[in-house]
Amino acid sequence: MPDLIDHLTEFERAAADFAAALERVDPAAEVPACPGWTVADLALHLGTGQRWAASILLSGTAQKEPDVLRTTISWADWYAGTTAALLAAIRAVDPDEPCWNFAPVDQRAGFWTRRRLHETAIHLVDLLQAGAAAGEEPGTGLAVVPPAVAADGVDEVFEVFLPRMLARGFAPAVTRQLGVRATDTGHEWTLTPVPQGDRPHVERGKAVGEAVLSGTAADLDLCLWKRLPTTALTVEGDPAVANDFLAGRATP
Template identity: 75%
Template sequence: MPEPIDHLSEFERTAAEVAAVLDRVDPAAMVPNCPGWTLADLAMHLGSGQRWAASIVLSGISQKRPEVLRTTISWSDWYAGTTAALAAALRAVDPDEPCWNFAPVDQRAGFWSRRRMHETVIHLVDAVQAEAREATGLDVIPAEIAADGVDEVFGVFLPRMLARGAKPAVTRQVGVRAIDTGDEWTLTPVSEGDRPQVKRGKAAGEAVLSGTAAGLDLCLWKRLPADVLEVEGDHSVAAAFLAGKTTP
């Protein structure tokens, strides 16, 4: 049985990697998969999100996302400060303490350690792609972290996108398989507007997508093209699923 992921420690580790990129790369560098964003915009988005999450964790209730003005210190230092603030807030509150979140899962403070870790992971990939356009980012996500990220997409973001009015991404049964971790999922549509049924442990469906956990995670977040994955079964079903709004 694998050890459970320490989401808070992994958040801090990944955030330190983001800060290192911010320290060495021109903040005006463009972020390929976030159209119109510079690296400074990415830092502002991440840092304001960390302040927002910290205020939620400490209060236990929904909060307004703070407006961030251009910092007068370096982006890496400012971002590192927001990381420290969120980490301190998460350590000040028991993970099982009741706390608001936006997802159809338990309203507990521990949600935010996992959510902010995965937010940081995906934007670390954005940052390394901004640093080197040929970079895929596959090598910066540990396999077990990426598999947990895929699971978060299916448990948190598929229903979140439906609640925000997006068209269902799961309209036919689809299987997903992480070849390096052994994790598998089957997604089955239910009634229109309802979140799909997610079964873990077996990948089955009209199409089955296979790839490394990192490849799957980055494809779901539209950071890599779908051709990094293998498809068994109906390729049109797989393409429709990957083209759908699985994430914001």
């Protein structure tokens, strides 16, 4: 799954869209998906993450996330600068070069291009929702996450974040076998719990289980990240199994 899209090209596109939206959206606007955050907080979070990832890529080792002061220049310009720094770091390091990451996957530099793509895509949705006109229902932002990127985002949740949340002490999100199907891209997954709280087994290419969740890849991705109501998805089989999974902590 990770090799089916060009993560660098898609990251550049998503980051450019985020910077452009920052030009339009009031920095003081509230972010519906991140209670207590303003657009300025969102920009600070994402730009700081760009700097952090760049430092990891260039050193190959774990780094402390920088303490960043609020910028005195425009948020769009500051964010664009952090993105340029990360892009330079990505291009300076071969994706197969050994490099630390926080996940139970290969410790390779290419992890960070994929991770920053999906971090940016989700927060671009947040930014567009924040920029919705006052008094109107916030937009979902679905159109800004291409189907192939969203399907890869779902795969990243299953590969990286289900075990990460377990490692952080959260109860397993997968307690019964569950199938997941992206209706627009054809991607399918089967999640099977394993004993002793280990990370669930992920089988790609089929969707079977006591329940099967289906929706477009973007629907699935945004529901997993709690950016879209779960009513956007269709459930076949036992709804309690699906509801328990969707109510769990699959992502931070």
